[in-house]
Each structure stands twice: as structure tokens, then as C-alpha cells.
Amino acid sequence: MAKVNRARSTSPPDGGWGWMVVAGCFLVTICTRAVTRCISIFFVDFQTYFSQDYAQTAWIHSIVDCVTMLCGLGFALCYSPAIAMVGKYFSRRKALAYGISMSGSGIGIFILAPVVQLLIEQFSWRGALLILGGFVLNLCVCGALMRPITLKDDQTTAEQNHVCRTETQGFQRASPSSTWTKEWVQTCLCGSLQQEYNFLLMSEFVVLAISVLFMAYGCSPLFVYLVPYALSIGVSHQQAAFLMSILGVIDIIGNITFGWLTDRRCLKNYQYICYLFAIGMDGLCYLCLPMLQSLPLLMPFACTFGYFDGAYVTLIPVVTAEIVGTTSLSSALGVVYFLHAVPYLVSPPIAGWLVDTTGSYTAAFLLCGFSMIFSSVLLGFARLVKKMRKTQLQFLAKESDPKLQLWTNGSVAYSVARELDQKDGESVAIAMLGSNPT
Structure with missing residues (x-):
């Protein structure tokens, strides 16, 4: 196999080939997240064809989302690595780069929602899925744009691993059956793993992980049930698909503008707070949704929810990098997106079960809203405790030594x-x- 030429750089270039990586990630999000979210347009057709209730039909969408985040299968092999690559190429413009990259989800929904509805009407749901499958093959082109880059921190880590491997091979050749050699090999392996995943022991990352579970539980059901809910209150199929398009195009605006705004000097140090604010606003939108019983009322909801959905999605990698650093960003993002898997799996069926049991969408939407608000409050409380502890330590240090x-x-x-x-x-x-x- 031909060797991959790695671009050498001591720090993220914040441009150059990085913009091609952003373009590749943009296409990846269209082919993965946008296509997955457009599955909700098939919901009523699946329910009618298979004669199943809401809870059973919701498993189709939830399994797709879960496997994407949980395994190394299918979309997962494209989505997480593409996002991690953007973080490698950008530092100063990271939020903007992620905003452009993640806006592919919104653009994809805006374009694909009416197109998918048209395909279903023309070729049935089977033909529409077949055409979408051919479109998703463009992921092969996206992968060709992902050129590896070696940063200064990566070089240090690679040199340490190389030294460890060299010493291990030398010890194994000298005394392959020695107990001390086996212990040395185990120590090197454990050291490498510990260096790669030491962020798992950070209390701030643990809190982020817990909050992600509640956030992921809340965000998923809307993309499954927005179209069915709109149809249940008398909105036509075309108008329901148009709602998804509005959600998608405003999601784009949220991705790009929020990323650009939080890269400004006045907000650069408040990206964490902006992330919490965006999640909390989506939670409030959920709480208002059961009161919206017409298309003119649903359109402002789609705009507001779509904007803040794009906003917090853009800042997930930024907040993660702030906590764990650039060196461990790829592994940390893998863990963060892995944590989306279980909520994505269970939340749509649970919401469907609540709809089947209560005969209304109110309980399902309220549960999702409170889940997202709790995620925001939890992170905010953790950051407040951290600042109070830091202030207390500084005060104790001053009190202990008057010269300080x-x-x-x-x-x-x-x-x-x-x-x-x-x-x-x-x-x-x-x-x-x-x-x-x-």
C-alpha cells in the first residue's frame, strides 16, 4: 500500500487545505445527519405500510441514530473522524470552521425534505430510499479530502510511543520469556492508553458526559415526531415537509452565525456559557410546542429551535476541546458522540409509547424539554462550583503566605x-x- 503523505505543521494552520477538510466535513454531515433526520418524513408511510404504532415505528429512526454513534459501522466511520479532522486544522477560527462544517446538516434537511417527499410520491418509499442510498455514496469522495496532519503535540506523543515500542522490542529479543519483560510491555501499553484516555478521569469531562446524555435524549424525538405532530393538527404533507425545510435552513444560520459570533473577541471566553444558553433555549421551545396548534405558530417554533440546535451542535467540539485539549480531541469526541447512542436509541420509542398511552404529544415533548434544560443547568452548576473552588484556593494561598x-x-x-x-x-x-x- 502507498504511504500517506502527512502534512507537517507545528500548530493548526487555520486555513490552507483545512478549508478543503471543512468542505469534506460539510458533505459528510449532509450525507449522514441530514439523511438520518429526513427519515421522519418516511414515518407515516412506514406506520401505514407495516400497521404499527408510534413506539414500534420509532425504532427505525432510533436504531439508525444509535448505530451511527455507538459502533464503527456505517455512518460512524465517516462522521466522527471528519469532525475530529476539522479540530486538527483549526485553532483560532475553530468555532467558525465547525459552524460551516456542521451547517451541512441544516442545508441537507432544507434541500432533502421536499425532495424526499416528492420522491415518495413519485417512486414510493422503497424507491426514495434506494435513491437516497445512491446519494450517500458521495461519502467516498469526502473521505478522499481528509489529508492527515501532524501537529507538535502529536509529534511528541508519537515520539514517546516510538521510544516505548523500540525498548519493548529490544527487551523481547533479549529475553522473550522473562517475567520482567512481560511486565514492561504491559506497563508501556497501559501508559499509552492512559495518555490517550486520561481525560476520562477529569471531573469536568465526566459532568460534560452526563449532561450529553440528557441533551441527546431531548434533541432526538423532535426530528422523528415533528412531521407526524404537524399532520395530527391538520397540516398537509407538503406543509409538514416545508416545516422540516425551515428547520434545516435556520439550522444553517445557527451553525454559521453562532460559530462566527463566539469566535469574536468579546465572546471568545464565553463559548461555554453560549453552549449552555443554546441548549436551554431548545428546552424552552419544547415546553411551548404542545400549545402550538397551527402552521403559522409552528413556523416561529421551527425557526427558534432550528437556530439554537445549530448553535449548540457547532459548539460541542469547541467545548470538548476546551476541557480535554487538542491532543485528546479525537478520542474525546469519539466518547462524546458514543454517549449520544443510548439516548438516541431509547428516546424516540419512549416518546412514541407516551403518545400511544396518553393519546397526545404533550407528555413526550415536555419530557424532552425538561431533559435539555436539566443538561444546561447541570453544566452551569458544575462550572460555578469550579470557579468558587478556584477562588477559595487562591484566597487560602494568599492567607497562608503574607508575602503573596x-x-x-x-x-x-x-x-x-x-x-x-x-x-x-x-x-x-x-x-x-x-x-x-x-
């Missing part, structure tokens, strides 16, 4: 410190004179 106390006037601080040093010197001299009277 800070004043606004630097000359005063210097003179006080000098006086303390003089007093220490005088006390030492007096003690020495007292011990030696001659």
Missing part, C-alpha cells in the same frame, strides 16, 4: 515584602548573638 498578598500599588507591595525580609534577617541575627555572647 497582592496590592494595587506595586511599590507598596515591594516595600512591605522588603520590610518583612529585613525583619526576618534581624531576628536571625539576634538569635545568633544570643547563642554566642562573645
Whole structure:
């Protein structure tokens, strides 16, 4: 096999071939996330053809989403690596790059929603799925754009791993059956794994992981039940598909504008808070949804939910990188998207069961809304506790050593410190004179 030429760089280039990687990731999100979310347009056709209730039919969409996030199968082999590659190529413009990349989901929904409805009417749901399958083959083209890049941190890690492998091979050749050699091999392997996944022991990442579970539970059912809900209140099939298109195009605006805004100097240090705000706003939209009983009311909902959905999706990699750093970003993103799997699997069927049991969408939407709000509140509380603890530690450090106390006037601080040093010197001299009277 031909060797892959790796681009050498000491820091993320923030441009160059990175924009081609962004284009590739953009197409990947169209072919994966947009196609998956358009499955909701097939919902009523599946339900009618197979004569199943909401809970049973919802498993189709939930299994697709779950397998994408859980395994190394299908869409998962494209989605997570493409997102991680964008993080490798960008640092200063990371939020904007992710905004453009993730906007493929919204653009895909905007274009595919009416197209899929038209395909179903012309070729039935079987023919529409076959055509979508051919469209998804463009993922092969996207993969060709992903050129590996080696950063400074990656070079350091690779050199450490190379040294470890070299020493291990030398010990194995010298004494292949030695107990000490086996222990050394195990130590090297454990050290490599620990270095790669040490972020799993970070309390801040654990809190992020828990919040992702609740956020993922809340975000998934809307893309399954928005079209059926619209149909249940008297909206036509074409109008319901148009709602999905609105959701998609506003999602694009949210992706790009929110990424651009949070890259500005005034908001650069508040990306974490912006992420919490976006999730909380989507939760509030869910709580209002059962009161919206007509198309003119559903359209503002689709705009608001779509914008903040695109906003927080853009910031997931940014927030993850802020917590774990660039070196472990690929592995950390893999874990974060892996955690989406179980909520994606169970939330649409649970929502369907609530609809079947209560005869209304209210309970399902309220549960999703409170789940997303709890995710936002949990992360906000964790960040507040971290800041309070940091402030307390700084205060204790100042109290323990008066020389470390800070004043606004630097000359005063210097003179006080000098006086303390003089007093220490005088006390030492007096003690020495007292011990030696001659």
C-alpha cells in the first residue's frame, strides 16, 4: 500500500487545505445527519405500510441514530473522524470552521425534505430510499479530502510511543520469556492508553458526559415526531415537509452565525456559557410546542429551535476541546458522540409509547424539554462550583503566605515584602548573638 503523505505543521494552520477538510466535513454531515433526520418524513408511510404504532415505528429512526454513534459501522466511520479532522486544522477560527462544517446538516434537511417527499410520491418509499442510498455514496469522495496532519503535540506523543515500542522490542529479543519483560510491555501499553484516555478521569469531562446524555435524549424525538405532530393538527404533507425545510435552513444560520459570533473577541471566553444558553433555549421551545396548534405558530417554533440546535451542535467540539485539549480531541469526541447512542436509541420509542398511552404529544415533548434544560443547568452548576473552588484556593494561598498578598500599588507591595525580609534577617541575627555572647 502507498504511504500517506502527512502534512507537517507545528500548530493548526487555520486555513490552507483545512478549508478543503471543512468542505469534506460539510458533505459528510449532509450525507449522514441530514439523511438520518429526513427519515421522519418516511414515518407515516412506514406506520401505514407495516400497521404499527408510534413506539414500534420509532425504532427505525432510533436504531439508525444509535448505530451511527455507538459502533464503527456505517455512518460512524465517516462522521466522527471528519469532525475530529476539522479540530486538527483549526485553532483560532475553530468555532467558525465547525459552524460551516456542521451547517451541512441544516442545508441537507432544507434541500432533502421536499425532495424526499416528492420522491415518495413519485417512486414510493422503497424507491426514495434506494435513491437516497445512491446519494450517500458521495461519502467516498469526502473521505478522499481528509489529508492527515501532524501537529507538535502529536509529534511528541508519537515520539514517546516510538521510544516505548523500540525498548519493548529490544527487551523481547533479549529475553522473550522473562517475567520482567512481560511486565514492561504491559506497563508501556497501559501508559499509552492512559495518555490517550486520561481525560476520562477529569471531573469536568465526566459532568460534560452526563449532561450529553440528557441533551441527546431531548434533541432526538423532535426530528422523528415533528412531521407526524404537524399532520395530527391538520397540516398537509407538503406543509409538514416545508416545516422540516425551515428547520434545516435556520439550522444553517445557527451553525454559521453562532460559530462566527463566539469566535469574536468579546465572546471568545464565553463559548461555554453560549453552549449552555443554546441548549436551554431548545428546552424552552419544547415546553411551548404542545400549545402550538397551527402552521403559522409552528413556523416561529421551527425557526427558534432550528437556530439554537445549530448553535449548540457547532459548539460541542469547541467545548470538548476546551476541557480535554487538542491532543485528546479525537478520542474525546469519539466518547462524546458514543454517549449520544443510548439516548438516541431509547428516546424516540419512549416518546412514541407516551403518545400511544396518553393519546397526545404533550407528555413526550415536555419530557424532552425538561431533559435539555436539566443538561444546561447541570453544566452551569458544575462550572460555578469550579470557579468558587478556584477562588477559595487562591484566597487560602494568599492567607497562608503574607508575602503573596497582592496590592494595587506595586511599590507598596515591594516595600512591605522588603520590610518583612529585613525583619526576618534581624531576628536571625539576634538569635545568633544570643547563642554566642562573645
